[in-house]
Amino acid sequence: MKKILFALATTAAVIGFSAAASAADKAKVCFVYVGSKTDGGWTQAHDLGRQELEKALGDKVETQFLENVPEGPDAERAIERLARSGCGLIFTTSFGFMDATVKIAAKFPDVKFEHATGYKTAPNLATYNSRFYEGRYIQGQIAAKISQKGIAGYIASFPIPEVVMGINSFVTGARTINPDFKIKVVWANTWFDPGKEADAAKALIDQGVDVLTQHTDTTAPMQVAAERGIKAFGQASDMIKAGPQTQLTAIVDTWGAYYIKRTQAFLDGKWETTSSWDGLKDGILTMAPYTNMPDDVKALAEATEAKIRSGELKPFTGPLKKQDGSEWLKAGESSDDGTLLGMNFYVEGVDDKLPQ
Amino acid sequence: MRIELERRPEVSRLFSLLSPVIALALTMIFGGIMFLLLGKNPVTALYSFFIEPLMEVWSLHELAIKAAPLILIGVGLSVCYRSNNWNIGAEGQFIAGAIAGSILPVVFYEWHSPLVLPLMLLLGILGGALFAGIPAFLKAHLNTNEILTSLMLVYVAQLFLDWLVRGPWRNPGGLNFPETRTFDPVSVLPEMIASGRTHWGFGFAILAAVAIWFMMRYTLKGFEITVLGQSERAGRFAGFSSRKMIWFSMLLSGALAGLAGISEVSGAIQQLRPVISPGYGFTAIIVAFLGRLNPLGIVVAGLVLALTYLGGEAAQLSLGVSDKVTRVFQGLLLFFVLSCDTLIRYKIKLVWSNLTGTATEGAH
Amino acid sequence: MGIFEAILLTVITAATPLVLAAVGELVTERSGVLNLGVEGMMIMGAACAFIATQMTGSPYVGILAGIASGALFSLLFGFLTLTLVANQVATGLALTILGLGVSGMIGEAYVGQSGIKLPQIVFPVLSDIPFLGALLFKQDLIFYLSIAVVVGVNWFLFRSRAGLKLRSVGDSHASAHALGINVIRMRYLAVMFGGACAGLAGAQLSLVYTPQWVENMSAGRGWIALALVVFASWRPWRVVAGGYLFGAVSISQLHAQAFGIGIPSQFLSALPYLATIVVLILISHNRRTTLINTPASLGKPFVPDR
Numbered sequence A: 001m002k003k004i005l006f007a008l009a010t011t012a013a014v015i016g017f018s019a020a021a022s023a024a025d026k027a028k029v030c031f032v033y034v035g036s037k038t039d040g041g042w043t044q045a046h047d048l049g050r051q052e053l054e055k056a057l058g059d060k061v062e063t064q065f066l067e068n069v070p071e072g073p074d075a076e077r078a079i080e081r082l083a084r085s086g087c088g089l090i091f092t093t094s095f096g097f098m099d100a101t102v103k104i105a106a107k108f109p110d111v112k113f114e115h116a117t118g119y120k121t122a123p124n125l126a127t128y129n130s131r132f133y134e135g136r137y138i139q140g141q142i143a144a145k146i147s148q149k150g151i152a153g154y155i156a157s158f159p160i161p162e163v164v165m166g167i168n169s170f171v172t173g174a175r176t177i178n179p180d181f182k183i184k185v186v187w188a189n190t191w192f193d194p195g196k197e198a199d200a201a202k203a204l205i206d207q208g209v210d211v212l213t214q215h216t217d218t219t220a221p222m223q224v225a226a227e228r229g230i231k232a233f234g235q236a237s238d239m240i241k242a243g244p245q246t247q248l249t250a251i252v253d254t255w256g257a258y259y260i261k262r263t264q265a266f267l268d269g270k271w272e273t274t275s276s277w278d279g280l281k282d283g284i285l286t287m288a289p290y291t292n293m294p295d296d297v298k299a300l301a302e303a304t305e306a307k308i309r310s311g312e313l314k315p316f317t318g319p320l321k322k323q324d325g326s327e328w329l330k331a332g333e334s335s336d337d338g339t340l341l342g343m344n345f346y347v348e349g350v351d352d353k354l355p356q
Numbered sequence B: 001m002r003i004e005l006e007r008r009p010e011v012s013r014l015f016s017l018l019s020p021v022i023a024l025a026l027t028m029i030f031g032g033i034m035f036l037l038l039g040k041n042p043v044t045a046l047y048s049f050f051i052e053p054l055m056e057v058w059s060l061h062e063l064a065i066k067a068a069p070l071i072l073i074g075v076g077l078s079v080c081y082r083s084n085n086w087n088i089g090a091e092g093q094f095i096a097g098a099i100a101g102s103i104l105p106v107v108f109y110e111w112h113s114p115l116v117l118p119l120m121l122l123l124g125i126l127g128g129a130l131f132a133g134i135p136a137f138l139k140a141h142l143n144t145n146e147i148l149t150s151l152m153l154v155y156v157a158q159l160f161l162d163w164l165v166r167g168p169w170r171n172p173g174g175l176n177f178p179e180t181r182t183f184d185p186v187s188v189l190p191e192m193i194a195s196g197r198t199h200w201g202f203g204f205a206i207l208a209a210v211a212i213w214f215m216m217r218y219t220l221k222g223f224e225i226t227v228l229g230q231s232e233r234a235g236r237f238a239g240f241s242s243r244k245m246i247w248f249s250m251l252l253s254g255a256l257a258g259l260a261g262i263s264e265v266s267g268a269i270q271q272l273r274p275v276i277s278p279g280y281g282f283t284a285i286i287v288a289f290l291g292r293l294n295p296l297g298i299v300v301a302g303l304v305l306a307l308t309y310l311g312g313e314a315a316q317l318s319l320g321v322s323d324k325v326t327r328v329f330q331g332l333l334l335f336f337v338l339s340c341d342t343l344i345r346y347k348i349k350l351v352w353s354n355l356t357g358t359a360t361e362g363a364h
Numbered sequence C: 001m002g003i004f005e006a007i008l009l010t011v012i013t014a015a016t017p018l019v020l021a022a023v024g025e026l027v028t029e030r031s032g033v034l035n036l037g038v039e040g041m042m043i044m045g046a047a048c049a050f051i052a053t054q055m056t057g058s059p060y061v062g063i064l065a066g067i068a069s070g071a072l073f074s075l076l077f078g079f080l081t082l083t084l085v086a087n088q089v090a091t092g093l094a095l096t097i098l099g100l101g102v103s104g105m106i107g108e109a110y111v112g113q114s115g116i117k118l119p120q121i122v123f124p125v126l127s128d129i130p131f132l133g134a135l136l137f138k139q140d141l142i143f144y145l146s147i148a149v150v151v152g153v154n155w156f157l158f159r160s161r162a163g164l165k166l167r168s169v170g171d172s173h174a175s176a177h178a179l180g181i182n183v184i185r186m187r188y189l190a191v192m193f194g195g196a197c198a199g200l201a202g203a204q205l206s207l208v209y210t211p212q213w214v215e216n217m218s219a220g221r222g223w224i225a226l227a228l229v230v231f232a233s234w235r236p237w238r239v240v241a242g243g244y245l246f247g248a249v250s251i252s253q254l255h256a257q258a259f260g261i262g263i264p265s266q267f268l269s270a271l272p273y274l275a276t277i278v279v280l281i282l283i284s285h286n287r288r289t290t291l292i293n294t295p296a297s298l299g300k301p302f303v304p305d306r
Helices: A002-021 A042-057 A073-084 A095-107 A132-146 A161-177 A194-206 A220-228 A256-267 A295-310 A337-341 B013-037 B042-050 B057-082 B090-107 B116-142 B146-166 B200-218 B220-230 B232-237 B242-269 B280-290 B295-319 B323-340 C003-030 C038-056 C059-083 C088-110 C132-136 C141-159 C161-171 C173-178 C183-209 C221-231 C236-259 C265-284 C287-293
Strands: A027-032 A061-066 A089-092 A112-116 A125-130 A151-156 A182-187 A211-214 A231-236 A247-253 A275-278 A285-287 A327-329 B002-007 B346-351 C120-122 C138-140
Touching: A027 A042, A027 A073, A027 A256, A042 A061, A042 A231, A042 A247, A042 A256, A061 A073, A061 B295, A073 A089, A073 A095, A073 B057, A073 B242, A073 B295, A089 A095, A089 A256, A095 A112, A095 A125, A125 A256, A132 A161, A132 A211, A132 A231, A132 A247, A132 A285, A132 A295, A151 A161, A151 A194, A161 A182, A161 A337, A182 A194, A182 C236, A194 A211, A194 A220, A194 C003, A194 C183, A194 C236, A211 A220, A220 A231, A256 A275, B013 B042, B013 B323, B042 B295, B057 B090, B057 B200, B057 B220, B057 B242, B057 B280, B057 B295, B090 B116, B090 B146, B090 B242, B090 B280, B116 B146, B116 B242, B116 C265, B146 C221, B146 C265, B200 B220, B200 B242, B200 B295, B220 B232, B220 B242, B232 B242, B242 B280, B280 B295, B280 B323, B280 C088, B295 B323, B323 C059, B323 C088, C003 C038, C003 C132, C003 C141, C003 C161, C003 C183, C003 C221, C003 C236, C038 C059, C038 C088, C038 C183, C038 C221, C059 C088, C059 C141, C059 C183, C132 C138, C138 C141, C141 C161, C141 C183, C141 C236, C161 C173, C161 C183, C173 C183, C183 C221, C221 C236, C221 C265, C236 C265
Parallel strands: A027 A061, A027 A089, A089 A112, A112 A125, A125 A275, A151 A182, A151 A211, A211 A231, A231 A247
Antiparallel strands: A247 A285, B002 B346, C120 C138
């Protein structure tokens, strides 16, 4: 008992001390992560963004984060803790944090919140997202050029609009090169299980696909593709190390640009709520170097990327048909963002039935 | 040197109270060393873990919210384990209860009546009990091991929920994201105390703990559970049916897990989503044993475990230690609590070589 | 290579860690100890095997590290449950929490590194047998070890004196003690064997299945292994049957999806679990045979009276 009393006494002394020490004059920018900051995928990309922010504005801001925060009431508590600990700007980096962020934002009107990939905003709550599908369109074109059989394998995580959008963009891109191009989809029902992702990759390859892309977070499918000698695309980060002879390119999430932009606005007192959906041109995603492909394919990919950046090319532009053959977009017509954000249908060429 | 145990003639009341204290002290010492090795100030670390979450009102509410499902499930499981029924699928029963209770606010969302909430709770209880009824039936009538069936059904429940919220129950106004519509205020479990967001789920947990404690201690049923748990044969001589006990304990624990599920969904989340539990059903198993399968002990154990979750977050912020360190620290705490409980029933003796010489009583 | 053969190869890779971890746990449980910490020991094995391989460049050193780390980690469980007679269920669960934490901590620096895959060992002549050759004689060391361990455990339990002693410890520790068997030592060895097997299973994950390290990469396989022991009613060959059945159903559902059969993927993903339940019901309706195989002292602590 004495020991505990002693510990209590010393801790009491330390609190006073640490409270004084942390009262520096920097703005605090905080992050809530759904995974571990070293997950090699989604969360790691956000954490790299946070590090870039520190590098860029480190003299004016201090960053903090909570990792592995489960969605639901735990998220609410984590966000509230950050709001109470003096964070001025809080980024919540998973779709599942949406309602928790909305609730806490209402409770702390003086704190600014930014929620990734959601759709609910408030005067002190902005949303941000990345047009990943722009990269998938380029991937589709590369796949159609590279594939001998005209069929690609797609390892998907969960049927949410973002993933469906990616599948459709990939197919649409591919069909500009090869109008008969098809893809096979396997839903792994996980974001993160290397074993299962590898199994899905093997199943797809065994069924005859000769180029592979993934919307799950580990490098396991890339490793399988390397082993079986086919080409593949990386996801979330540059996976070239897992397949030096395999990776064609990868969609790399580069959130840092956005975090710096918004934090700067916050420091300048110019932060306003937005629903921003940035793309290749804003630097929120970048394409890993185009490798392991003939020069003409590389040139095509670079040209497409340049066109998307300049706004000349929008991936979802008609004529496009839905999977059942009905018309979706007339020639020259581009999809509005609302349809994309709630996308729950396939375009023609997907060899899968979307769970309804 | 080796360690020998000597059975105490009777359970030591002194060590019943003292063992958690010793465990805590050991955790502080070893945890402190770990933090020192990581280059962190051990005093700040321990303060963040054990005291900071208790210093503010909002944080106490969060503690209650986090502890509520652990206690509610743990109390139900204690009855199972005392009667030798190894239900480890409470996570699935939690989900089943949440799904069943959500039928009203999701499917019949236009029905606004004060009856909605009580009916939801009832459906939640029923859902959990029915789902636990599957392994109960398989064990009682087809002789199938409940450890396997209850565990496998967890995965089934998780996938079924996943299908529901992405398919038929998806919120039509939610841009096709995997979640149901948000519950109408009539379907939301109210807050218990005005000072924060602790909802009635915590109240149910305490009520259930007291009720089960009373049952175990003062009723024939409690006696029956204990006897059948200790020896099936002795129970049969006393005229108790182990088959009925399988049904009783599994349904009871399923019902409480189901109640925890619907309380969590209605009180804290207010909608269904693909994942509604960060493993409460499994953590509650630890809580049940940390509380020595005693309902009142489980209340304490649930609060302590919840405290380490909150403390882990506090430590991440105040020290910048990773979330893995939190889990290691939790593991340490559990190990020390479990091993110190040995002192309640046994004297620990350190025996040098083979000579039964100087024996030291007590801890280390 | 035909598609059937290809599917079987994938099944073998998916089933090997399950079989290994389950057969180790089977020995532990046969001695009367229930260790629910398989997931924790497995993930420790995966982390240590990967780290050792990266440090030395040899996956064989990795295998040894996996086995050793699993065995050492299980000692912690042994000390608590055998020496201090702490509750086995709770201690096992705590071991899993600790294992996930410790492996995450020590592996942090290795995330994202590309691992070295354990090479295949090709048996000359035998590997040329059509169909079976590629499946059985062109595999990696851990696959061969998994078969060897099952054969060995089966022989040990039912054909050797020591195995008979181990089973008697699991069936009635009091009578075994009366016969002069050192119950505690026997159980320590059984727990460590279980830990070593789980560690080896973990090494398979990070050296063969997916040669990389990421946190939590065992993704619940330890739990499946635990269920398989019960499924197998504590018989080694049934562990193999159960492991391969589970693997086969898991892989075929992925193929079914790739064929585009149009059933919600969640239902297909639930199939392996449901299949395991159904088969267990079919094989366990005979009460007597189940009882004969169940270690009667399972989960009960033992303290020698003096």
